[in-house]
Amino acid sequence: MSTSMINGSPLKAMLRFAMPLLFGNLLQQTYNIIDAAIVGQVLGADALASVGASSSVQFLVLGFCMGITAGFGIPVAKFFGSGDYQKMKNYVYNGAVLTAGTAAIVTTACALLCHWILNILSVQPDIYKNAYAYLLVIFLGLPFTLMYNYLSSILRSVGDSRTPFLFLAFSAVLNIFLDLFCIIVLGWGCAGAAIATITAQAVSGIACLVYIIKKKEILWLPSECRKVSSRTAKELLTMGLPTGLQYSITAIGSMVMQSANNGLGSIYVSGFTAGMRIKQFTMCPFDAMSTAVSVFCSQNLGAGKYDRIKQGLKEGIAIAVGYGLFAGLILIFGGRTLSLIFVSREAADVLNASAKYLRCMGYFYWALGILNITRMTTQGLGYSGRAFFSGVTEMFARTIVSLCFVGMFGYTAICFADQTAWLCACLYIAPTCFYCVKKVASHTQYDLQ
Template sequence: MTKDMTKGSPIRLMLYFALPLLMGNLLQQTYNMMDAAIVGRFLGAQALASVGSTSSVQFLVLGFCMGMCNGFAVPVARYFGAGDYGRMRQCITHALVLTAGAAVILTASCAILCPQILRILSITDDIYADAYWYLLIIFLGMPFTLLYNLLSCILRAVGDSRTPFVFLAFSAALNIGLDLLCVLVFSWGCAGAAIATITSQAISGILCLVFIFHKFRQLVPTKDDRKLERSTFSMMLGMGVPMGLQFSITAIGSMVMQSANNGLGSVYVSGFTAAARIKQFAMSPFDAIATSVSVFCSQNAGARQGARIRKGFVQGLCIGVLYGICAGIVLILLGRTLSMLFVSADSVEVLDASAKYLRYMGYFFWCLGFLNVARMCTQGLGFSGRAVFSGVTEMIARIFVSFVFVGTYGYTAICCADQTAWIMACLYIVPMCIYCIRKVCRDMGKENDPEEAAV
């Protein structure tokens, strides 16, 4: 069911939209955590290190895919808000073609370069084989990941965050069942965990496609909508590629940081892996809040309602920061206890490493409220290129900490890298987002419209 976000209370609309998205994000992280828990508990800390040692490169590649799909959905949201459904379907056609091309290129290149990628990550010999097969299978399943993410982003762009949640819930339950089957029954090890992941994503993506064709005919391109135009390709690439690079550039810094951490030994790799799973779970609400702000601002930009854009941004920012403060306190106080979901109690050194990472991160977790909301709002308003620089700032900060401080301070420097990156990125993206909002409102010619300002 589509949802027009150009009328009604901004905070109520954003929360209504964010709730299914939040539940979906938490559910996705839950089955990611279950994936790690099954590997760590039944295959051991070394297997957990094998899976976790490649997480940054997965974020690099899959993050680009997800960011690109988010970018393709921005024009869809804008034309939906403007009521131009024909143009909206044209954008969907071009998004499908571009995504198919990206799937072929990325899958082939990543599969071929998998050994070189593992060498760059400084994967040690004791975990290399498991890491290779896990990463290769994840890469081979990339077309299904792209399919599901594109369709989900299109549905969210028109205000429907519930349908993607339903399919994600199905995927999560299926993934956990397949994990247990492949790891415990078939004894396929880390490769089994990867097979379970891509199989569940493939089934969910196909079901989502079938559902749209039968229930969301408004989104299905007609014969006239399927005409390909160079100008539309350029416009879609101008939105999708910068947003994809935003994720990937951030991941490059994470790769350098993880490579530095991998060199500290398997204890710190396992501790970092457990902490990273918890971090990803805790960050899920930020994604839901920021995405709701982005869709809200994008639809209202199409409807030329500047005052609603400003109001939605401020309210979204407050929600994000408040959540960050509360979540940070939990990470500080309960980090070690949460780490025991993945690591047995007798692995004291691994638990200490995980708890330390979470404790250091918790003190600055509120920064992500500013960072994610401002970045996604900037992207939703069509300024993807400017938002990319916040990712560049994060990358530089993580690389700087990894190269300059890890050699001297070891794992303590790793524990401080994320916070440094967040703060540096906030110093750029928050003022830039405010500038972009003002520019959009100024271009609308409604900056001083008393009737709109009263909305």
């Protein structure tokens, strides 16, 4: 079902949209956690370190894929909100062409540079072989990752967040069985965990495509809409590239941070990996709500309803900050217990490292809510370049902490790098977002005169 969010209660509309997206994000993180849990419990702490040693570069590449496809969906949501379905369909087609081209370029480049990437990350010799096997398989599966993320972005742009969730739910269950089969039965080790992940991702992507072809008439593309337009492609890239680069530029700071952490030894690599998995899981509500606010603002921008944009932004921030305070308390007091999902009680040093990372993060989790909502709203209003700069701010903050303070304070500096990045980015993007809302309002009022 395609759902318009230009009428009714903004909060109810956003929450109704966000809930399937939240469950989908939780499921996606669930099979990431299952990968790490099976690897850590079955293959040991060194294997867990192998899987986690490249998590920042995975975030860089996968974040770019998710960001660029999310950006391609912004004009689609805008034209859906305005009711211009002919133009919307042409944007869908051009976005698909650009996504296919991106898949070919990114997959080839990443596969060829895999060894170089691991060397840049200072991956230690004792875990290098397994880290390479895991990362290479993830890279080779990027076309399926882009396929699912683009199709789900398009479905969400027309108000359907339920269908991507259902397919992701099925693939998450499939991933559990594939993990066990590839790692325990076939004995493929870390590479088996990666094969299970990309296979599950491929299933969800193909399922989305079949559903659109069979059921989603509003996204069917007649011949007159299947035309490559340089103007349309340029507009899509103007929206998609800054969004993708924003994720990537943020991840560069994370790569510098992870490289510094990798140099501290496998105990801290394993502890950091366990903490990161828990962090990614607890971030899911932020991602769901910020995406809902972004789509809400895009549709209402197309409909010219400024007051709803302003109201939706304020309500989105309130929900995100409230959740951030709640989740922060869980990380502060329950981080060590949650880390037992990945690490046995005997590995006390690894548990301590993971618990410390989560505890330090919990005090500032509310800031991540403000950052995500205001950044995604800025993107949804069409100001991807301004949102991209918030990612640059995060990158510089993480890089400075990693290069200047890890040598003096060790793992403690790693534990405060994310929070420093969030606060610095908030100082820029929050006022920028409210400025963009006022700017959109002035244009809307001018157009009505």
